[in-house]
Each structure stands twice: as structure tokens, then as C-alpha cells.
Amino acid sequence: MTTVPYRHKMAAHCESGTVTSLLNHAGLDITEPLVFGISSGIFFGYFHKMKSFTFPTFIVRNKPGQIRKNISKRLGIKFYTEKFGNPEKGQEKLDQLLEKGIPVAVQVDFYYMDYIPAWERVHINVHFIVVVGKKGSKYIVSDSYFPQLVNLETESLKKARFAGGSMSPKGFLFYPESIPEKLDYRIAITKGIKKACFYMLKIPIPFLGVKGIRTMAKKIVDWPTFARDTEHLSHEIMKINILLEDQGTGGAGFRFMYASFLQQAADLIKKPELNDFSSRMMEIGDGWREISLFCARIGKNRDLGQERLLELREMLNRRAFTEEDFFKQLYKTIKS
């Protein structure tokens, strides 16, 4: 039996939660919103047709892996990372690290996390957990989405770490190797905000950033053409709620957590103007929450005619308008 003493804590999101909890374990007092904000986690992207998705969908955060990479770049934290072609070698390395007393983050297919209720589990290769020990045939796991430490069968972890498909984990693992004694939060926060503004406003791709919200608004009325029947459409419309609220966002598609980041940043870098942006972001989040609840309601009632979808379009367009204005002003403020 190998167990690393580890303080398990739930988090809003698996990647920012995992990175935060490993940094806390290594002695750095940093919060999840700071990790998320410094790494420019906030985003929007709409995908109308993609090979790996059965239905149009959207994302509300930056690309998986970017949170760790950006926090590393902006705060000078070094992470040990490794991928494996051979599953046996991948498991061996994990065991060796645990024996040395190192808790290790691994990338997994969420579907094989069998402690999670079946209705939540989907095949998605970009879930992150921290492995903190091994007892017999089971690993002891700290998963940000579960209230306590849990056990996971070796076989399940192996399947999860070496699942195929898009963004396959290939046994990827990481842990922080070194943290600078002095961290420059001013530069890190400024860069994090500037990049988030760039992602939201300036990426020249019509389905990303604020433009992505507008594209989704425009295309949402076409969703019935992709559905098998009304129940399928109802399921997909209700998934908007899941993606915004339940799939590890801290509520309102990360907007509430970003509001918390701006509030902490205002204090940390002595820029009180960010407090106003924090309040505005909380209001923006309330607007997204309204969309979540609206989608849950019309989905449940099978009230999915064009009139309702046009209503949803208007709600999304309002979000696009508000976020465009917000990020433009935030960029001006952070630049000054």
C-alpha cells in the first residue's frame, strides 16, 4: 500500500482544480479562480459540424492542457510531464512516483471513472484527476468532481489513461517540479487578462470568441434538422444547461469563477477598477444562468418550436453584445 497524505478538495473544474490542488500540495497558496484567470481559461467556441461530435455543441473554456501550460509560462512554475506509448510503462511510472511520495495528475477518459453516477459519465478524453495512492488492486484518486477521495480499479484507470479517440490521453501525467520563490502576479494577471480579451474578441475565426456566441445564436434554429425526434432535440437543448452548469464550470459557463478571479486580481495587483469588471462579469454570468434554466425548462416541456428557439437566439445575441462590450473595456483598462 502506498498513500501520499493529500488534502482532497472539490473544485469547479477538473483541470484548474487539479493544477490548483497540486500547487497547494507543493506549498503554493493559490486559488482556483486565480489559476483559471491567469491561464486565460475563459472562452467560447461553437462547433456546428465536427467529426467527433454527433450534434452541434459549444465550449466555454480554452483548449484542454492550456491551463497548466499557461500557468507554467506566466508564473514560471515547472511541471514534469510525460506521455507513454506503452500502457505498462505508463502504469509503472505512476507507481514509481507514488512510491516516492509524489501525487500525480493524470489525463483520463471520464467514462471509466466508475465512482461517478452512470448518467453523468460520457466518453471525453480530457478529464484530469490526481492519483494519491495505491491499495491492493485499486488506486486512490482525488477527483475535483467528487466530494471524497475514491478508489479506482487498476484496470479502469488503465483503460481511462490509454483510451483511443480524439485527444486521447496516451497515459499523460504531470506534477509540479519547482515553484519560484517569488511570483510576479502583476505581470501574470495582466498577461492572462490580455490574452483572454484577445481570445474573446480578436481570433479571426467566425465560430470562436464573441463571434462564436453570435454563430451559435444564428445556428440554433437549425438544431431540429440534426435531431432524430423531439426527445433527441429536448436532450440536446438540455445539454446546454449541462455544459454551462454541471460539466465543471463553477456555474454560468465559468463566468462566475471569472468574476471571482477579477475580484481577487483587483486586490492582489492593487487595481481597484477590476472590481467593477468583477461585478459586471457576475451579471453576465446571471444572463448565462438564465439561458441554462430556460433550456432546461423548454427541454423538459418539449416546448421546442421555432418561437422558443428564436427566443433562445435573442438571449444568446444579448450575451454576445454584453461580452463584446465587457472584454473591449477590460482590455482598455488592463492596458492602461
Added chain:
Amino acid sequence: MKEKDGIVDCPEQQVILYVEKEDGTYGPIQTGSYLTKNFLEDYELKRKHLEEFLKSEVQPGKSSPIYLYMVLEDLTISELSARVNLRQGKVKKHLEAKHYQSLKIELLERYAEVFDITVPDMLRLMPLS
């Protein structure tokens, strides 16, 4: 969002929600999932209907059990083929009953692993010829 508006009693699924606390700061609370508390029954009903429909399609001359599980697990042909490490054209064939019935057990095992089921689960729906 105010803290009181974020509190949902749902022990089956806990989430972290960022809310405005009474002192005006924004921070996390551990609460229940609104969707699970209010709409889980509806989700399960839709899944049951889908499963019944797909089972009715699994028969000679129509769909295979692989098709049933692919749809149930919300996978595309491209995603499934990457997961079982086969060409898309082959996977497409395996979705049809006539091709499925001539598959080797080793290949069925690869599919079963992706769907997290056993080979007998698939064979119960449709035996090989």
C-alpha cells in the same frame, strides 16, 4: 448569483458553484446539481425510449448491437473507429447486422471495452452466425 439562489439539495451529484457571499465577496460553495435534482427522471425516460427503439432495430437485415451502443454512448463513426483502432469503413460495416454476425470474438472485445460492457452483453442482443 447570490449564495441563497445557488443552494440545491441533491446529494446524488455535488458541484462547486461560485456565488456572491453575504460579505460581498465571490467564492465557491459546494451544492447540488440543479439539473440532476429536477430533471434526472426526464433524462432517464428519454434514454429508456431510445434504448427500446434501438433494440427494436437490432435484428437480422437491420442494425447490429454495435450500432445500438454507439448511438447510446453518443459516439460518431469517426470517434468509435479511432477508439477501436479500425478504419471508418470497417466500423460502418459492423453497424449492420449481416457484417456484425461474421465478426471474430477478439474484435467484439475491442468494441465491448469502448462501451464498457461484456461480449455476452452484445451476444445476448444478437448472436454471431
